[in-house]
Amino acid sequence: xxxxxxxxxxxxxxxxxxxxxxxxxxxxxxxxxxxxxxxxxxxxxxxxxxxxxxxxxxxxxxxxxxxxxxxxxxxxxxxxxxxxxxxxxxxxxxxxxxxxxxxxxxxxxxxxxxxxxxxxxxxxxxxxxxxxxxxxxxxxxxxxxxxxxxxxxxxxxxxxxxxxxxxxxxxxxxxxxxxxxxxxxxxxxxxxxxxxxxxxxxxxxxxxxxxxxxxxxxxxxxxxxxxxxxxxxxxxxxxxxxxxxxxxxxxxxxxxxxxxxxxxxxxxxxxxxxxxxxxxxxxxxxxxx
Amino acid sequence: xxxxxxxxxxxxxxxxxxxxxxxxxxxxxxxxxxxxxxxxxxxxxxxxxxxxxxxxxxxxxxxxxxxxxxxxxxxxxxxxxxxxxxxxxxxxxxxxxxxxxxxxxxxxxxxxxxxxxxxxxxxxxxxxxxxxxxxxxxxxxxxxxxxxxxxxxxxxxxxxxxxxxxxxxxxxxxxxxxxxxxxxxxxxxxxxxxxxxxxxxxxxxxxxxxxxxxxxxxxxxxxxxxxxxxxxxxxxxxxxxxxxxxxxxxxxxxxxxxxxxxxxxxxxxxxxxxxxxxxxxxxxxxxxxxxxxxxxxxxxxxxxxxxxxxxxxxxxxxxxxxxxxxxxxxxxxxxxxxxxxxxxxxxxxxxxxxxxxxxxxxxxxxxxxxxxxxxxxxxxxxxxxxxxxxxxxxxxxxxxxxxxxxxxxxxxxxxxxxxxxxxxxxxxxxxxxxxxxxxxxxxxxxxxxxxxxxxxxxxxxxxxxxxxxxxxxxxxxxxxxxxxxxxxxxxxxxxxxxxxxxxxxxxxxxxxxxxxxxxxxxxxxxxxxxxxxxxxxxxxxxx
Numbered sequence: 041x042x043x044x045x046x047x048x049x050x051x052x053x054x055x056x057x058x059x060x061x062x063x064x065x066x067x068x069x070x071x072x073x074x075x076x077x078x079x080x081x082x083x084x085x086x087x088x089x090x091x092x093x094x095x096x097x098x099x100x101x102x103x104x105x106x107x108x109x110x111x112x113x114x115x116x117x118x119x120x121x122x123x124x125x126x127x128x129x130x131x132x133x134x135x136x137x138x139x140x141x142x143x144x145x146x147x148x149x150x151x152x153x154x155x156x157x158x159x160x161x162x163x164x165x166x167x168x169x170x171x172x173x174x175x176x177x178x179x180x181x182x183x184x185x186x187x188x189x190x191x192x193x194x195x196x197x198x199x200x201x202x203x204x205x206x207x208x209x210x211x212x213x214x215x216x217x218x219x220x221x222x223x224x225x226x227x228x229x230x231x232x233x234x235x236x237x238x239x240x241x242x243x244x245x246x247x248x249x250x251x252x253x254x255x256x257x258x259x260x261x262x263x264x265x266x267x268x269x270x271x272x273x274x275x276x277x278x279x280x281x282x283x284x285x286x287x288x289x290x291x292x293x294x295x296x297x298x299x300x301x302x303x304x305x306x307x308x309x310x311x312x313x314x315x316x317x318x319x320x321x322x323x324x325x326x327x328x329x
Numbered sequence: 330x331x332x333x334x335x336x337x338x339x340x341x342x343x344x345x346x347x348x349x350x351x352x353x354x355x356x357x358x359x360x361x362x363x364x365x366x367x368x369x370x371x372x373x374x375x376x377x378x379x380x381x382x383x384x385x386x387x388x389x390x391x392x393x394x395x396x397x398x399x400x401x402x403x404x405x406x407x408x409x410x411x412x413x414x415x416x417x418x419x420x421x422x423x424x425x426x427x428x429x430x431x432x433x434x435x436x437x438x439x440x441x442x443x444x445x446x447x448x449x450x451x452x453x454x455x456x457x458x459x460x461x462x463x464x465x466x467x468x469x470x471x472x473x474x475x476x477x478x479x480x481x482x483x484x485x486x487x488x489x490x491x492x493x494x495x496x497x498x499x500x501x502x503x504x505x506x507x508x509x510x511x512x513x514x515x516x517x518x519x520x521x522x523x524x525x526x527x528x529x530x531x532x533x534x535x536x537x538x539x540x541x542x543x544x545x546x547x548x549x550x551x552x553x554x555x556x557x558x559x560x561x562x563x564x565x566x567x568x569x570x571x572x573x574x575x576x577x578x579x580x581x582x583x584x585x586x587x588x589x590x591x592x593x594x595x596x597x598x599x600x601x602x603x604x605x606x607x608x609x610x611x612x613x614x615x616x617x618x619x620x621x622x623x624x625x626x627x628x629x630x631x632x633x634x635x636x637x638x639x640x641x642x643x644x645x646x647x648x649x650x651x652x653x654x655x656x657x658x659x660x661x662x663x664x665x666x667x668x669x670x671x672x673x674x675x676x677x678x679x680x681x682x683x684x685x686x687x688x689x690x691x692x693x694x695x696x697x698x699x700x701x702x703x704x705x706x707x708x709x710x711x712x713x714x715x716x717x718x719x720x721x722x723x724x725x726x727x728x729x730x731x732x733x734x735x736x737x738x739x740x741x742x743x744x745x746x747x748x749x750x751x752x753x754x755x756x757x758x759x760x761x762x763x764x765x766x767x768x769x770x771x772x773x774x775x776x777x778x779x780x781x782x783x784x785x786x787x788x789x790x791x792x793x794x795x796x797x798x799x800x801x802x803x804x805x806x807x808x809x810x811x812x813x814x815x816x817x818x819x820x821x822x823x824x825x826x827x828x829x830x831x832x833x834x835x836x837x838x839x840x841x842x843x844x845x846x847x848x849x850x851x852x853x854x855x856x857x858x859x860x861x862x863x864x865x866x867x868x869x870x871x872x
Contacts, residue, residue, distance in 0.1 A: 057482070057755050063655045063658060063661060064661070067655060067656070067661075070671075071671075074674050074733075075670060075673075075674075077685055077689065078677065093691070093695060093855075094697065127616070136564060136568065137353050137565075139561040139565055140562065142559075143558045143561045146559075147558040153615060154437040160571075162574065162577065164787070164851045164852050166826065166847045166848070167791075168826055168830075169576075169711050169840070170573065170577060170579075171830070171831055172504065172580070173580060173582075186782055194572075195572060197568070198569070199569055199573045200563030200568070200569065202569060229555070230554070254676070258679045258795065260680050260795070261793060265354075265831075275467060280681075281683070284684055284688060289688070293688070296684075296685075297685075300685065303678060303681060304681055308677055310676075311673075311676035312669070312672075315669070315762075318576070319738055319742075323742035324737055325742070
């Protein structure tokens with residue numbers, strides 16, 4: 041019996057070893073698939089001999105030509121635009137989202153449920169629908185084309201209160217007894233927020249800032265609509281998209297790769313540094329809905 | 330180990346569920362007719378699922394009747410409370426002192442006279458702004474709203490300059506926009522006026538009973554205390570009202586006009602109300618501009634949108650969970666590294682990764698050129714974006730590439746929260762890995778992530794970025810080319826909407842009808858899922 045058991049045990053272990061090595065193989069393959077396009081972008085951004093798409097990845101001739109070309113193009117302006125928008129979004133969007141989610145998590149007031157239901161229903165309308173009118177309104181205010189940056193900030197910040205779900209889920213997990221204890225001690229609601237809740241909310245504040253900052257780097261549709269045809273108002277997404285249209289791709293393809301590297305590097309490094317908070321926010325948000 | 334256990338519980342429960350189809354549905358039918366808790370508990374899991382769906386649909390007729398009854402009740406209640414409001418206003422006027430009576434015309438007068446200067450001044454300011462606005466502008470916008478403008482731009486010959494000069498008269502766009510704003514403003518004014526009357530009544534009662542009114546200082550203090558929520562919500566809600574609610578109301582109204590590129594409301598032609606014509610256009614079977622009808626195009630795109638949303642959601646969900654489980658498995662080293670590699674790809678802006686991958690698979694992109702010129706494996710480029718089926722499959726596969734890291738993150742945490750002793754006891758009972766997955770992991774995951782799956786499904790229906798940046802809707806569906814925009818096989822409703830608005834004809838009215846349709850579909854799906862899934866309903870449960 042004991043011999044059988046031992047054999048069984050060894051069989052299990054062998055099986056485990058086989059399945060583990062299968063998993064390692066799979067994970068390596070997955071990692072390669074996921075990283076390879078980015079490695080390709082990096083490699084092609086250093087290609088000097090030609091600027092169009094070719095059937096090989098490793099450049100025959102290495103150099104910084106594409107980055108120099110980038111520096112001499114409108115890219116600087118686009119980058120600055122995007123950076124300003126991202127910075128403004130990170131500040132104002134965070135304030136608005138936190139106000140909204142904190143209120144909905146902590147206060148029980150008349151109309152609270154109707155308000156939440158109303159926003160849920162609002163969210164079911166495709167946001168793109170409102171683009172047409174927002175564009176015309178911004179145009180009347182003179183905030184389109186070359187002045188697109190303040191316009192984009194205004195629009196992206198104004199409606200950001202709708203995205204309160206994740207941070208509300210976080211605030212819901214902070215015990216209400218903390219608030220009540222402070223209230224008994226005579227603290228006002230404002231003091232409860234600034235002295236008790238905010239110090240406990242570092243992860244969600246960082247998460248909100250991070251996502252708000254990262255959003256504008258990929259914003260394409262509305263940015264294109266607002267900046268329509270005026271390079272000075274483009275953000276990186278709109279500007280670089282124009283490089284891959286049929287009439288430009290053959291001269292700008294490798295420049296696009298270089299631009300991609302310049303855009304992705306800082307965002308990715310920032311993201312990896314704050315990865316912990318992002319993971320917390322995302323997992324919490326999915327559970328709370 | 331397995332042999333030592335006489336009965337295998339996992340197996341026996343499987344056997345128990347093998348009911349004949351007839352009995353399977355008969356039991357559900359019985360329960361639909363006559364509901365008992367016992368009967369419900371006797372059903373197998375699959376039966377419960379079917380029961381919930383069927384029960385939902387069987388409730389629809391009653392729900393519709395109930396809906397209209399409710400509307401009737403709301404109207405009745407609304408009328409009653411409106412009458413009560415008027416009675417109350419009348420009584421306040423009749424019984425009130427002169428301060429209250431004056432407040433009916435000069436808002437905030439009572440507040441100021443009774444010492445609440447701050448409140449009073451705010452009321453007064455609001456009234457002045459409202460009156461000035463209505464006289465200078467509001468009246469005009471409101472009077473033009475029914476016609477959306479009478480006089481379009483006119484051209485007159487200018488003899489001195491020897492040219493035609495254009496005079497712009499009414500502007501339909503502004504009339505509709507400011508008309509809607511004016512109505513919002515009037516509603517706000519009526520509400521504020523009523524508040525003003527109510528406060529006067531309360532203040533009188535307070536003073537009569539010898540209590541003190543709150544001072545300006547108290548009012549300010551309450552803004553950071555009892556009424557702190559109002560302070561916090563003021564800014565976000567104003568933003569939402571102006572930049573989301575108002576545009577949505579406006580665009581819903583546009584669906585009932587003929588607003589398009591040729592009727593832009595100021596520089597060429599005015600636009601006007603057309604009733605339900607646009608809905609008829611979208612849903613009619615008549616062919617549009619030589620191609621197939623709008624309804625056929627709409628149906629095709631809707632079908633693909635639903636298929637896409639379903640596949641995109643569930644491929645990502647299951648594959649993401651699979652990857653998470655692999656990394657989580659006991660004995661796998663470097664867990665953090667594997668996760669970081671995947672998570673890193675979340676950080677890179679989608680337009681870079683998607684555009685790059687889109688070009689990589691293009692006709693003369695890296696993949697085709699490598700296979701054709703460098704490796705000589707193929708003689709013709711593979712039609713990744715040219716063939717409808719290839720394009721659709723490619724889009725879904727690339728979406729998996731985009732989505733797995735995110736899903737991996739979400740599921741990792743939840744998977745680790747599943748109590749380990751559940752698996753332990755299942756192993757002792759002899760359940761194999763697959764059984765453990767279907768009996769423990771999957772039900773647990775589905776329960777917890779139900780709400781996420783719903784939002785992810787509707788999010789994918791409106792997933793503009795992936796489709797637009799990858800294919801731009803291509804390959805073109807030539808049969809549908811008569812319909813607005815150039816419709817392609819991978820177009821979703823949302824990208825179609827975008828193409829309609831940016832296309833040559835800019836049929837904004839059609840775009841807004843499509844937008845309303847998207848809303849209807851999303852709302853319907855949410856309603857069904859909300860009624861079938863257990864884990865969404867109770868918000869307080871999570872607290």
